[in-house]
Amino acid sequence: MRCLLPLLLFACPARAEVPVVETDIPPVAALVAQVMGSLGTPGMLLDKGGDEHDLQLRPSQMRALNEAQLLVWVGPDLTPGLEEARAAVPGLQSLALLDDPATHRLDYQGGGVNPHAWLDPANASVWAGLIGDRLGLLDPANAAIYHTNAMATQAEISILDDTLAAKLAPLTQSFVTYHDAYGYFTRRYHLTYMGGLAAGDAIPPGASRLSDVHAAAASGTIACAFPEVQHDPALIANLASGTKLFVGPPLDPVGSSLDPGPQAYDTLMTTLTDALLTCANRP
Numbered sequence: 001m002r003c004l005l006p007l008l009l010f011a012c013p014a015r016a017e018v019p020v021v022e023t024d025i026p027p028v029a030a031l032v033a034q035v036m037g038s039l040g041t042p043g044m045l046l047d048k049g050g051d052e053h054d055l056q057l058r059p060s061q062m063r064a065l066n067e068a069q070l071l072v073w074v075g076p077d078l079t080p081g082l083e084e085a086r087a088a089v090p091g092l093q094s095l096a097l098l099d100d101p102a103t104h105r106l107d108y109q110g111g112g113v114n115p116h117a118w119l120d121p122a123n124a125s126v127w128a129g130l131i132g133d134r135l136g137l138l139d140p141a142n143a144a145i146y147h148t149n150a151m152a153t154q155a156e157i158s159i160l161d162d163t164l165a166a167k168l169a170p171l172t173q174s175f176v177t178y179h180d181a182y183g184y185f186t187r188r189y190h191l192t193y194m195g196g197l198a199a200g201d202a203i204p205p206g207a208s209r210l211s212d213v214h215a216a217a218a219s220g221t222i223a224c225a226f227p228e229v230q231h232d233p234a235l236i237a238n239l240a241s242g243t244k245l246f247v248g249p250p251l252d253p254v255g256s257s258l259d260p261g262p263q264a265y266d267t268l269m270t271t272l273t274d275a276l277l278t279c280a281n282r283p
């Protein structure tokens with residue numbers, strides 16, 4: 001509960017309550033849920049099936065943001081629509097994970113920061129620590145619990161990372177995806193990634209890029225292509241027709257189809273790994 005009346009501020013200098021936390025997307029919500037543990041459950045603003053680059057708050061979501069003390073989010077590079085909403089809430093603290101100097105940032109192949117940084121588990125591990133530290137500052141009475149939970153989260157991420165690396169070893173084929181979200185993942189696991197068909201987050205693929213990729217598919221330079229859950233699969237199906245390009249299952253890099261909860265980060269990364277492995281195991 002926020003102290004709304006200035007005269008009452010001295011009555012609650014050290015907030016002894018668990019803060020109300022909002023988050024942007026499922027992987028961030030999962031990390032916050034793991035760090036909060038049994039103390040609380042964060043809200044999440046991305047709708048099921050929603051596009052992370054096009055997040056716009058409904059009035060009910062704006063009210064939820066107004067109830068929160070802390071917003072944990074990737075940052076304005078991922079959800080520009082959330083920046084204005086966040087700034088309009090007085091007293092709302094912001095933990096923009098991508099903007100922390102400890103986060104390892106990559107650029108898109110075409111330039112500009114790639115905000116899909118949760119797809120590198122090393123970043124997820126850093127973020128669990130940042131979340132634990134910030135919650136401990138907001139809620140000192142429970143700081144030791146947040147710290148312990150953050151360490152446990154980091155240990156789980158480390159095991160997940162090793163498991164994914166081992167599973168992905170057979171994936172030596174090159175592939176394309178609908179949008180250029182996967183640089184963090186493919187770099188972490190040494191995969192051959194030809195990037196996205198779309199040049200930017202909110203830009204549909206251009207004719208010249210499609211014709212380049214079609215030529216690469218026809219010559220066998222690219223083995224596989226993956227649609228994504230938020231985008232029409234017809235584009236990639238058309239691209240593959242008349243070539244040996246294998247079309248894999250649709251990817252969900254932000255976990256928008258998952259049930260939110262502490263398990264969602266593990267599920268997102270494992271589901272993505274299994275989907276990409278269909279390229280190595282294709283007929």
Ligand SMILES: [Zn+2]
Pocket residue numbers: 052053116179181201253
């Ligand atoms: Zn994206």
